[in-house]
Amino acid sequence: MLLHELSSLLRRRGFKTLLTFLHHCRRLGDPLTFSFSSVTTAATAAAVKSSSPGPQFMVEYLITSCGLSPSEAAKASNHLRRIKSPQRPDSVLGFFKSQGFDDADVKKIVYGQPRCLGFDVEKTLAPKFRALRDLGFSQSDLHHLVLSHPSVLNLRLHRTLLPRIEVWRKLFGSMELLKKFLKRKNRFLWWSIEKRILPNLSLLRDYGIPDKRISLMVKRGPSLIARRPDSLRHLVGRVEELGVPPHSGMFAWVLPTLHTFSKARFAAKMELMRSFGWSESEFLTAFSKAPCMLNVSKKMMQRKMEFLVKEAGCTPSYVARFPVLLMCSLDKRLVPRYRAIEILKSKGLHTRKHDLYRIMCVSEKDFFEKFILCHKEKVPELHEMFTAGCKKAAS
Numbered sequence: 548m549l550l551h552e553l554s555s556l557l558r559r560r561g562f563k564t565l566l567t568f569l570h571h572c573r574r575l576g577d578p579l580t581f582s583f584s585s586v587t588t589a590a591t592a593a594a595v596k597s598s599s600p601g602p603q604f605m606v607e608y609l610i611t612s613c614g615l616s617p618s619e620a621a622k623a624s625n626h627l628r629r630i631k632s633p634q635r636p637d638s639v640l641g642f643f644k645s646q647g648f649d650d651a652d653v654k655k656i657v658y659g660q661p662r663c664l665g666f667d668v669e670k671t672l673a674p675k676f677r678a679l680r681d682l683g684f685s686q687s688d689l690h691h692l693v694l695s696h697p698s699v700l701n702l703r704l705h706r707t708l709l710p711r712i713e714v715w716r717k718l719f720g721s722m723e724l725l726k727k728f729l730k731r732k733n734r735f736l737w738w739s740i741e742k743r744i745l746p747n748l749s750l751l752r753d754y755g756i757p758d759k760r761i762s763l764m765v766k767r768g769p770s771l772i773a774r775r776p777d778s779l780r781h782l783v784g785r786v787e788e789l790g791v792p793p794h795s796g797m798f799a800w801v802l803p804t805l806h807t808f809s810k811a812r813f814a815a816k817m818e819l820m821r822s823f824g825w826s827e828s829e830f831l832t833a834f835s836k837a838p839c840m841l842n843v844s845k846k847m848m849q850r851k852m853e854f855l856v857k858e859a860g861c862t863p864s865y866v867a868r869f870p871v872l873l874m875c876s877l878d879k880r881l882v883p884r885y886r887a888i889e890i891l892k893s894k895g896l897h898t899r900k901h902d903l904y905r906i907m908c909v910s911e912k913d914f915f916e917k918f919i920l921c922h923k924e925k926v927p928e929l930h931e932m933f934t935a936g937c938k939k940a941a942s
Contacts, residue, residue, distance in 0.1 A: 605630055609661075612640060614654040623661035636664040642672050647686055652694060659697030666700070675704050682712065683722050691730055699736060711736050714744060718765045718772070728769060738773040746776045754783060754793040767803040774806070782806060791835050804838035816841050823852045824863030833870035840873045851877050859885050859903060869904040880907060887918055887933050894926055 605627045609620035612633070630636060643653050657664060666672050679689055692699060702708040712725070715735060719725045729736070738744060751761050765772050774782070782805060783793065791801045805813070820830045833840065843851070851873055855861045859881075866872055875881050884906055906914070915933075923930045 608633060608636060609657065612636065613657045614650055615658060619658055623658060626661045627664055630665055635667070638668045639664050639666055639672065642668045646676065647690065648693075652690070655694055656697050656700075660700050663697070663700045671704075672700070675700070675708070678704055678709060684726065688726055688729075695730070696734070696736065702736070708736070711740055714740055715769075718762055720762060724766070728766075733769050735769040735773060743773045743775070747772050747774065747779050750776055750779060750783075751793075756793050756798065760799040763799045764803050767800075768806055771803050771806045785810075789831055789835055797835060797838070801835060801838045804841055808841055813841070819845060819848065820867075823849075824856075825867050829864060829867035833867045837870040837874055840870050843873055847877070848873065851881065854881060855903075861903060865903075872904060872907055875907050883933055884914060884918075887929060890926065890929050890932070891918065891922065896922055896925065 605624040606617070606620045609615045609623055610617060613620075615623060640653060643656065648656065663672070676689060679692075684692065699708065702711075715728075716722050716725050719728060748761065751764075752758075761772075771779075782802065785805055786798060786801050787793070789801065791798050808816075817827060817830045820833075821827065825833070852863070852866065854877060855866050855872060856863060861872075872881070885903070888906060906918075909917070919930055919933050
């Protein structure tokens, strides 16, 4: 108990103050229950212990120098047990500041990758930043990369980081596209090239898929190429079961879409479309033509089907034959175009039978010139109605 009190005094006032106190007690003949020499020895040991960093050293450093909360610091310190002095952490923080990172940035980096405080700046951090700049990464690019993915600091430069960047640069087609995808917080730099990326590229090439289409699929979803090879092989099989062969142009669209949809979610979408009057075969055919229709929400799908069937007079089978209609904006395209054609019919200005699919798929410019602008003098309200409706939908 007494030693605990002495240690507390030592922390508060310092070693010299404690020795002065002990000498004073000895002159007064204070009946202490221990010898002066033993206390001096114990105090000296405590002083040495307090002068060298203990388990709390990094916790206190992370709080005072990096801005972490006590709980964050306690968690991060578990990765920094080998650091015994502030020299190396100080040099790391100084390096980040020299690269333009502010206190908030440094806090985020250290919390995300606390091991970086143990890096040798000249051997690890500085060469990595130089190499990335040589590849075309600007200071802004580097800031975004490090803040979004602090673990990039932990990748070995020549063995891991640079080879991965080169593989992905080739897949995306340019360094600019690579940097663009990195800004979306994609994690593809952390996927193993040897275990995932290269085996999957070989797998897709074995199916006869050209590199150009592989690149297209990667751009639609980089995580596709990082699946386990056996999982990707199974996914390719699912696409073939839908009647879309690998050599088909639609394969590059169907495969990435199925990649994001489990069998359960896919089945739920099929059941939804069956409730609108589609057969299972119609759903599968429609999906092979317009895979992205799976991304339309249930609520929006219901609104579009109700409009096309109840107002526009389409049969469910017709919509299934032309599923791209479900990809058109309801408020910006389907409704205003349909109502414009109906006005023209009521005025006797539209007598030719135009297929709804063709009307909806013509470009905005061509539709406006062919169906709106040429009737501006005879039906001025049509022009006003159409442009006002499009502006309202856009706002």
